[in-house]
Amino acid sequence: MDLIYVFCLAVGAPLLLWFAFVGDADVDGSASDVGADGGPLSVISLSSLAFVLAFFGLSGVIGSVTNTAALLVFVFAMVVGVTAGAMNAAAFSWLRRHSNSSDIADSELEGSIANVALPMSSGQRGKIIVTKAGAREQMTASPIDNSAIDPGERVVIVRVDQGVALVAPLGPDLELE
Numbered sequence: 001m002d003l004i005y006v007f008c009l010a011v012g013a014p015l016l017l018w019f020a021f022v023g024d025a026d027v028d029g030s031a032s033d034v035g036a037d038g039g040p041l042s043v044i045s046l047s048s049l050a051f052v053l054a055f056f057g058l059s060g061v062i063g064s065v066t067n068t069a070a071l072l073v074f075v076f077a078m079v080v081g082v083t084a085g086a087m088n089a090a091a092f093s094w095l096r097r098h099s100n101s102s103d104i105a106d107s108e109l110e111g112s113i114a115n116v117a118l119p120m121s122s123g124q125r126g127k128i129i130v131t132k133a134g135a136r137e138q139m140t141a142s143p144i145d146n147s148a149i150d151p152g153e154r155v156v157i158v159r160v161d162q163g164v165a166l167v168a169p170l171g172p173d174l175e176l177e
Contacts, residue, residue: 059076114139130165
């Protein structure tokens with residue numbers, strides 16, 4: 001049983017560190033769900049699972065080192081692990097309900113002027129940097145008219161389709177300052 005505790009601690013602790021220092025990169029939060037497709041694990045987030053594993057493993061290792069009865073260690077580790085996971089889920093649920101989002105809707109970006117950071121052409125997506133509501137945001141972009149656009153050029157966002165900005169070059173006669 002000791003190996004199970006060590007394994008859970010070895011898997012859970014790095015995941016907790018990952019969430020603490022890197023965080024969840026997904027904007028809408030769906031990437032943190034283990035089974036976002038509605039599978040059997042869709043009710044528990046990956047961060048909560050990491051809490052369960054880490055605290056179950058840590059409690060089990062500590063209990064084993066103290067030479068406590070194996071059944072008592074297992075029950076204690078289960079209670080601590082499940083409680084830690086539930087507290088994590090409750091805390092982040094509360095934060096999601098009570099937070100203000102600075103996300104900008106795709107429709108708000110249409111008509112905005114952006115700078116090209118990485119080149120793009122009809123067969124290659126690039127990157128643009130757009131400033132909206134005081135925040136700079138990088139986006140994947142593709143030219144709407146199959147032209148080639150080099151870094152440093154200015155473009156206008158025509159529309160955003162599935163997270164990709166479709167842009168048109170901002171010609172010299174369209175320069176806005």
